[in-house]
Amino acid sequence: MPSYLPNADELEALNEQDLQNLWERIRTAPMTIYIISDATPAQMGQFVPLFASPHANDGKFLHHAHTPTPNTDTVKFAYNLEQRADVQLWSSTPYTWQGVDAMQVALLKNIASEKLKFALRDDKLGIYRLNFDATLNAQTNQITSHLRFTTSPDKVDEMVEVAKDVLANLPSLINADDVIRAKQTLITQEKSRQNDPHTKLNRLVLSYENGDLDYLGKSEHLVDFINLDDLKRMASKIYDPNNVQAFIDMPLTKE
Numbered sequence: 001m002p003s004y005l006p007n008a009d010e011l012e013a014l015n016e017q018d019l020q021n022l023w024e025r026i027r028t029a030p031m032t033i034y035i036i037s038d039a040t041p042a043q044m045g046q047f048v049p050l051f052a053s054p055h056a057n058d059g060k061f062l063h064h065a066h067t068p069t070p071n072t073d074t075v076k077f078a079y080n081l082e083q084r085a086d087v088q089l090w091s092s093t094p095y096t097w098q099g100v101d102a103m104q105v106a107l108l109k110n111i112a113s114e115k116l117k118f119a120l121r122d123d124k125l126g127i128y129r130l131n132f133d134a135t136l137n138a139q140t141n142q143i144t145s146h147l148r149f150t151t152s153p154d155k156v157d158e159m160v161e162v163a164k165d166v167l168a169n170l171p172s173l174i175n176a177d178d179v180i181r182a183k184q185t186l187i188t189q190e191k192s193r194q195n196d197p198h199t200k201l202n203r204l205v206l207s208y209e210n211g212d213l214d215y216l217g218k219s220e221h222l223v224d225f226i227n228l229d230d231l232k233r234m235a236s237k238i239y240d241p242n243n244v245q246a247f248i249d250m251p252l253t254k255e
Helices: 008-013 016-028 041-045 099-123 153-168 176-193 197-209 215-225 228-235
Strands: 073-080 085-094 127-137 142-151 244-251
Touching: 085 153, 099 127, 099 142, 099 153, 099 176, 099 197, 099 215, 099 228, 142 153, 153 244, 176 215, 176 228, 197 215
Parallel strands: 073 244
Antiparallel strands: 085 142, 085 244, 127 142
């Protein structure tokens, strides 16, 4: 099927049979159609035959993403043009995707970032900037986390160990105030999301593809699923001390 617009000569040569053949290729291709609508199931049912393919689908193609072998390693190299050390830490944990758990991981990203900033910046006065990200990936069924911060070269080893300690002990650092702030954050975010058809469609696709068919209904009151015990449970999953890789870019060495 061409991926470009036809020119005048190609349009002139186009005939009814060409269009019919192209339509047959499109019509018989395996597909999944997602529909967001306020219509009742009975009303939508009358449109299903218009989209349904008469050809049986023998099964959908399953893509198996490569999952790296767990390992712990630290690599230092000296290419930084500034007199500073740029640190990056990655960690991942196998975890089957569930919509509510993915939401909790997203909220834990902010909580963990605040705990890290307090320990590394406010307490140790050892970093310039910090960014932490964590997500539950629906394609790989993994919780992945990525920490980046900048520190002075003479403090880099200490700051790396402090950061690892904070992440390893994150469940014990979370308190009731963190839960309250997490709920407030989610309520603010969901005010716009609940009326966004793109968000609803994305959640429908995720729930269907990952077998979490209740997620779309749960997403209307996600705040009810935020509590101290569940946040602590998910906090124990966003960092695996047996599967963490550290890249440290030290200042360039002058020869």
